[in-house]
Amino acid sequence: xxxxxxxxxxxxxxxxxxxxxxxxxxxxxxxxxxxxxxxxxxxxxxxxxxxxxxxxxxxxxxxxxxxxxxxxxx
Amino acid sequence: xxxxxxxxxxxxxxxxxxxxxxxxxxxxxxxxxxxxxxxxxxxxxxxxxxxxxxxxxxxxxxxxxxxxxxxxxxxxxxxxxxxxxxxxxxxxxxxxxxxxxxxxxxxxxxxxxxxxxxxxxxxxxxxxxxxxxxxxxxxxxxxxxxxxxxxxxxxxxxxxxxxxxxxxxxxxxxxxxxxxxxxxxxxxxxxxxxxxxxxxxxxxxxxxxxxxxxxxxxxxxxxxxxxxxxxxxxxxxxxxxxxxxxxxxxxxxxxxxxxxxxxxxxxxxxxxxxxxxxxxxxxxxxxxxxxxxxxxxxxxxxxxxxxxxxxxxxxxxxxxxxxxxxxxxxxxxxxxxxxxxxxxxxxxxxxxxxxxxxxxxxxxxxxxxxxxxxxx
Numbered sequence: 001x002x003x004x005x006x007x008x009x010x011x012x013x014x015x016x017x018x019x020x021x022x023x024x025x026x027x028x029x030x031x032x033x034x035x036x037x038x039x040x041x042x043x044x045x046x047x048x049x050x051x052x053x054x055x056x057x058x059x060x061x062x063x064x065x066x067x068x069x070x071x072x073x074x
Numbered sequence: 075x076x077x078x079x080x081x082x083x084x085x086x087x088x089x090x091x092x093x094x095x096x097x098x099x100x101x102x103x104x105x106x107x108x109x110x111x112x113x114x115x116x117x118x119x120x121x122x123x124x125x126x127x128x129x130x131x132x133x134x135x136x137x138x139x140x141x142x143x144x145x146x147x148x149x150x151x152x153x154x155x156x157x158x159x160x161x162x163x164x165x166x167x168x169x170x171x172x173x174x175x176x177x178x179x180x181x182x183x184x185x186x187x188x189x190x191x192x193x194x195x196x197x198x199x200x201x202x203x204x205x206x207x208x209x210x211x212x213x214x215x216x217x218x219x220x221x222x223x224x225x226x227x228x229x230x231x232x233x234x235x236x237x238x239x240x241x242x243x244x245x246x247x248x249x250x251x252x253x254x255x256x257x258x259x260x261x262x263x264x265x266x267x268x269x270x271x272x273x274x275x276x277x278x279x280x281x282x283x284x285x286x287x288x289x290x291x292x293x294x295x296x297x298x299x300x301x302x303x304x305x306x307x308x309x310x311x312x313x314x315x316x317x318x319x320x321x322x323x324x325x326x327x328x329x330x331x332x333x334x335x336x337x338x339x340x341x342x343x344x345x346x347x348x349x350x351x352x353x354x355x356x357x358x359x360x361x362x363x364x365x366x367x368x369x370x371x372x373x374x375x376x377x378x379x380x381x382x383x384x385x386x387x388x389x390x391x392x393x394x395x396x397x398x399x400x401x402x403x404x405x406x407x408x409x410x411x412x413x414x415x416x417x418x419x420x421x422x423x424x425x426x427x428x429x430x431x432x433x434x435x436x437x438x439x440x441x442x443x444x445x446x447x448x449x450x
Contacts, residue, residue, distance in 0.1 A: 031302055
């Protein structure tokens with residue numbers, strides 16, 4: 001039943017899920033313009049097998065890739 | 075009941091007539107003048123985004139402090155009483171305007187007074203006219219009694235026929251003698267708490283539209299506002315979201331905007347105002363014209379299983395039930411014009427309403443029918 005309730009919100013091709021992520025997770029802001037996604041996350045852990053890096057703020061800029069995707073963090 | 079007139083704002087009646095429920099944080103009952111002023115300012119600041127209105131007609135108006143206002147205050151004491159420093163810092167630089175939480179600062183103080191007082195007066199005059207026409211009807215007064223005796227959360231939900239703008243709690247109107255019963259009586263005989271064992275449909279989604287009345291540069295909005303998406307190849311509007319009230323807005327280059335996801339009429343209006351303020355802060359001369367609720371969705375549970383086959387047989391001119399297509403029965407009620415999705419489990423979804431009362435009325439109508447088709 002819950003899914004039907006979201007039908008009104010999808011009338012504009014929009015979903016509340018990204019907002020849920022905002023509330024629960026560490027996603028601070030998001031932006032999508034000119035096919036470029038920009039995310040700002042807070043309190044992020046980058047985990048590799050050997051290493052763990054914790055960071056207060058991460059900005060992710062992501063472009064669409066067809067073998068030419070680029071992904072930068074600062 | 076009215077306090078002394080307040081020359082600054084010409085809103086004399088408001089100060090003494092704040093609703094006792096929910097109780098303000100500091101006192102129960104009448105607030106001190108300072109507290110009233112603070113609440114007043116908070117509410118008025120919220121409405122600071124421009125409403126385009128007719129010139130003020132009468133000095134009288136009814137107190138219009140929205141119920142949701144207090145909830146917001148209770149949950150965000152910091153933001154409610156302090157202006158938002160972050161917004162002030164970036165006010166000259168639109169590169170990262172974060173308006174996702176409740177900023178109660180006044181954006182254009184000069185515009186506040188005439189805009190807000192005329193807004194109140196317009197709402198009040200539309201209200202004062204409609205109760206007069208409704209008084210002769212005894213059924214509505216009975217309903218008023220029924221509503222008064224019901225819980226305040228229910229009475230908050232009733233609407234004036236002439237008032238599509240906002241819902242006000244019933245205790246707000248004690249001053250008028252002729253309206254000794256709650257003037258918030260709806261046109262049709264119905265009470266949320268009634269033969270239905272107190273089952274009240276809960277609103278799940280409100281869709282509303284508003285006209286910002288200026289052409290918008292969507293790319294600029296998408297680049298400078300937080301939490302915005304703009305993919306013109308897929309959809310010709312900016313999709314923006316705010317956290318409080320949790321809503322999504324579709325903003326079009328014509329200046330028109332759709333606001334979805336709110337759980338109450340006031341929240342929908344508040345959210346729309348916040349989006350308008352975001353647009354305004356990005357440099358566009360946004361106004362707030364023709365706010366209208368287009369659709370309301372509610373849901374509830376009758377708590378017993380239903381024989382949908384039987385229902386579709388006896389109500390075939392209203393029902394459509396194709397279990398292979400969709401597991402719910404689609405009931406198109408004629409009066410009020412509401413579509414109900416009825417499921418075997420007893421859950422009911424009601425949609426298509428322009429007013430809260432239509433949802434309640436539709437459920438009142440369907441409940442006895444559903445009881446007749448209780449399983450086993």
